[in-house]
Amino acid sequence: MSIHKALLFIVGLALFSLGCGNKATGEPILLDALKVQNEGIILGMRADSIIKVKLNTDTFTEDVVRFTALKQELADWKANRIGVPGYEHDYHGHDHDHDHDHSNDHKSSVSHLKPEQILEVQKEWKAVVENIYNQVK
Numbered sequence: 001m002s003i004h005k006a007l008l009f010i011v012g013l014a015l016f017s018l019g020c021g022n023k024a025t026g027e028p029i030l031l032d033a034l035k036v037q038n039e040g041i042i043l044g045m046r047a048d049s050i051i052k053v054k055l056n057t058d059t060f061t062e063d064v065v066r067f068t069a070l071k072q073e074l075a076d077w078k079a080n081r082i083g084v085p086g087y088e089h090d091y092h093g094h095d096h097d098h099d100h101d102h103s104n105d106h107k108s109s110v111s112h113l114k115p116e117q118i119l120e121v122q123k124e125w126k127a128v129v130e131n132i133y134n135q136v137k
Contacts, residue, residue, distance in 0.1 A: 029115035040126035
């Protein structure tokens with residue numbers, strides 16, 4: 001590949017990334033909302049890992065029932081994720097070596113909310129997973 005073709009490829013890739021990537025305004029409140037959401041995602045991944053281990057190792061019926069119910073609560077929590085406007089495509093910069101659902105990445109139900117309200121939605125969403133995590137750790 002010639003140097004000109006390589007440069008054209010890099011420029012084209014950069015332009016494509018800009019066109020498809022974050023279109024957020026960079027508002028500090030939306031960045032805070034994204035941070036809260038990312039913290040929730042991390043807690044959710046930790047809770048999910050603990051639940052999987054517990055379900056694979058516990059033999060007591062009460063524990064299996066409890067962790068199965070928590071697994072369902074976690075699935076419901078995941079299904080209720082609402083993206084932070086402008087940050088949906090990136091999925092927050094993490095790799096994809098793990099399993100999760102991206103089907104809610106483009107929910108438009110927050111498009112009418114103010115940034116302060118979006119932050120509150122993310123805080124409430126994170127509080128749900130904190131409760132689940134505290135029950136499994």
